[in-house]
Amino acid sequence: MAEAxxxxxxxxxxxxxxxxxxxxxxxxxxGLERGLAEVSEKLKQGAVVDxxxxxxxxxxGAYLIDRTFRESAAGDKVRxxxxxxxxxxxxxxxxARKSYAGxxxxxxxxxxxxxxxxxxxxxxxxxxxxxxxxVGFFGEVIVTIxxxxxxxxxIRPVSIVNVMEKSGLNALPIVMLLSFFIGxxxxxxxxxxxxxxxxxxxxxxxxxxxxxxxxxxxxxxVILAGRTNSAFTAEIGxxxxxxxxxxxxxxxxxxxxxLVVPRVVAMLVMTPILTFAAMMAGMFGGLLVCWxxxxxxxxxxxxxxxxxxxxxxxxxxxxxxxAFAIVLSVIACKxxxxxxxxxxxxxxRVTTSVVQGIFMVILLDAxxxxxxxxMNW
Numbered sequence: 455m456a457e458a459x460x461x462x463x464x465x466x467x468x469x470x471x472x473x474x475x476x477x478x479x480x481x482x483x484x485g486l487e488r489g490l491a492e493v494s495e496k497l498k499q500g501a502v503v504d505x506x507x508x509x510x511x512x513x514x515g516a517y518l519i520d521r522t523f524r525e526s527a528a529g530d531k532v533r534x535x536x537x538x539x540x541x542x543x544x545x546x547x548x549x550a551r552k553s554y555a556g557x558x559x560x561x562x563x564x565x566x567x568x569x570x571x572x573x574x575x576x577x578x579x580x581x582x583x584x585x586x587x588x589v590g591f592f593g594e595v596i597v598t599i600x601x602x603x604x605x606x607x608x609i610r611p612v613s614i615v616n617v618m619e620k621s622g623l624n625a626l627p628i629v630m631l632l633s634f635f636i637g638x639x640x641x642x643x644x645x646x647x648x649x650x651x652x653x654x655x656x657x658x659x660x661x662x663x664x665x666x667x668x669x670x671x672x673x674x675x676v677i678l679a680g681r682t683n684s685a686f687t688a689e690i691g692x693x694x695x696x697x698x699x700x701x702x703x704x705x706x707x708x709x710x711x712x713l714v715v716p717r718v719v720a721m722l723v724m725t726p727i728l729t730f731a732a733m734m735a736g737m738f739g740g741l742l743v744c745w746x747x748x749x750x751x752x753x754x755x756x757x758x759x760x761x762x763x764x765x766x767x768x769x770x771x772x773x774x775x776x777a778f779a780i781v782l783s784v785i786a787c788k789x790x791x792x793x794x795x796x797x798x799x800x801x802x803r804v805t806t807s808v809v810q811g812i813f814m815v816i817l818l819d820a821x822x823x824x825x826x827x828x829m830n831w
Contacts, residue, residue: 457477457482458476458477459474459478459482459483460486461473461474461493462475465496469501469502469535470496470497470501470502471504471537472493472497472501472502472503472504473507474503474504474505474507474508475507475508475509476508477511478510478512478514478518478519479510479511479515480514480515483514483518486518487518490518490519490521490522493522494522494525494526497523501534501535503519503536503537503543503547504537505537505540506538508538508540511540511546512546513549515546516547516549519534519547520547520550520554534547588785588788591784591791592780592784594710595710595714595718598708598710598714599715599719602711610711610712610715610716613712613716614716614719614720616716617716617717617721618723618724621681621682621686621717621721621724622720622721622727622728625678625681625682625724628677629735630731630735631735632677633669633673633674633731633735633736634735635739636673637739637740637743638739638742638743640665640669640736640740641660641661641739641747642747644657644660644661645657645744645747645748654748654750655758657743657744657748657750658740658755658759658762658763659758659762659763661736661737661741661744662767665732665736666733666763666768666770667770668771668823669732669736670729670733670736671732671733671771671772671774671778671819672815673732674728674731674732674775675725675775675778675815678778678779678811679808679811679815680808680812682782682786683785683807683808684786684804686783686786686787686807687786687787687789687790688804690709690713690786690787690793692793693790694791694793695793695796695797699791713787713790714787714791717783718779718780718783718784718787721779721780721782721783722776722779722783724779725776726779728775729772729774733771770822770831773822774818774822777818777822781811781815781818782811785807785810785811785814786807786811789803789804789807789810790803
C-alpha cells in the first residue's frame with residue numbers, strides 16, 4: 455500500500471533543507487502543491503533535498519520537486535543537491551531538470567528590406583521543396599502502376615470503379631451545366647462583336663473551336679480540381695489523422711496500392727469522358743443561342759461545323775484530359791498523405807490541393823497551347 459507523501463522544510467546553518475517522506479508518485483502528490491509553493495518562496499541558493507526517508511519515487515514527483523526549485527528566487531540556477539541514499543532520486547531529478555525546455559523565445563521579426571528578402575527566400579525554399587516532393591511522389595506512383603500492370607493481381611477493380619462513380623459520374627451534371635452556360639456566353643459575345651462586321655455566321659466556328667479546343671477540357675479540369683481534389687485530400691487526410699494509414703501498413707497493405715493508384719486510374723478514365731460531355735454541352739448551349747438569337751438553324755449550324763471545323767480541334771482538347779487527370783490526382787493524394795495530426799493541417803492541405811490543382815491546370819493548358827501553336831495544330 456502506498457504511503458502518503460509528505461515533506462518538512464527547515465533552515466540549517468549551511469543551507470535550506472527539504473526533507474521528503476513517504477512515496478512521491480503520481481498517485482500520492484496531488485495535495486502538496488500549495489505547501490511546496492510556500493516553500494519555493496523561502497528557498498535560497500544551495501538548497502538540499504533530503505531523501506533519507508523517501509519511499510517510491512517517479513517522474514511526476516521529480517517534476518514537482520524540480521518545479522519548486524525552479525520557481526524559487528534563484529530560478530533555474532538553483533542546483534538540486536541530494537542528502538541521504540536513494541536508488542533513483544538523483545537520476546530522476548536530473549531527468550526532470552533536463553527535460554524542462556523553458557519558455558519559448560519570442561519570434562524574431564525582420565523589418566524593411568531584410569524582412570522582405572527573408573520572407574521571399576523562405577517562400578522560394580518552400581516552393582522548391584514542394585516541387586521536389588511532388589515530383590518524387592509522381593515517380594513513386596508511376597512505379598506502382600508499372601508493378602500493377604506487371605502483376606494484375608495487385609489491381610483493385612472495386613476501388614477503381616467506386617472512385618470512378620464518386621469522382622466522375624457524380625460530377626457529370628455540374629460539368630455539363632457549367633459548360634452549357636459557358637457555350638451560351640461565348641455565343642452571345644461572338645454574336646455581339648461579329649455582328650458589327652456582318653459576320654455573325656462565324657459564331658459557329660467561334661463556339662465550336664473554343665469549346666472543343668480549350669473551354670471543354672479546362673472547365674472539366676477546374677471542376678475536378680475544386681470538387682474531386684478536395685475530396686481526395688480530405689478522405690486520405692482524415693485517414694492519416696485517425697492513424698488508419700499506419701494500421702494499413704502494419705497489416706501489410708501499402709497505401710500507394712490501396713489509396714493512390716485507384717484514384718489516379720479512375721481519374722485517367724473519367725476525365726476524358728467528362729471532357730467530352732463538357733464539349734457537347736457547350737456546343738449545345740452555343741447552338742441554342744445561334745438558333746434563337748441569330749436565326750441559324752441547327753441544320754445550318756451542324757453543316758457549317760462539319761465544313762469549316764477540322765477534327766484536330768477535338769483531339770487537341772481531348773489529349774489534354776489525361777495529363778490534367780494525372781496532375782490533379784497526384785497532387786490530391788500527395789497532399790492527403792502529408793496531413794499532420796491536427797484539423798488545422800487538414801484544412802491547410804485541402805486548400806493547398808485545390809490551389810495547386812487549378813494552378814497546374816492553367817499552367818499546363820498554356821504549355822499545351824504554345825506547343826500546339828508551334829506544331830501548327
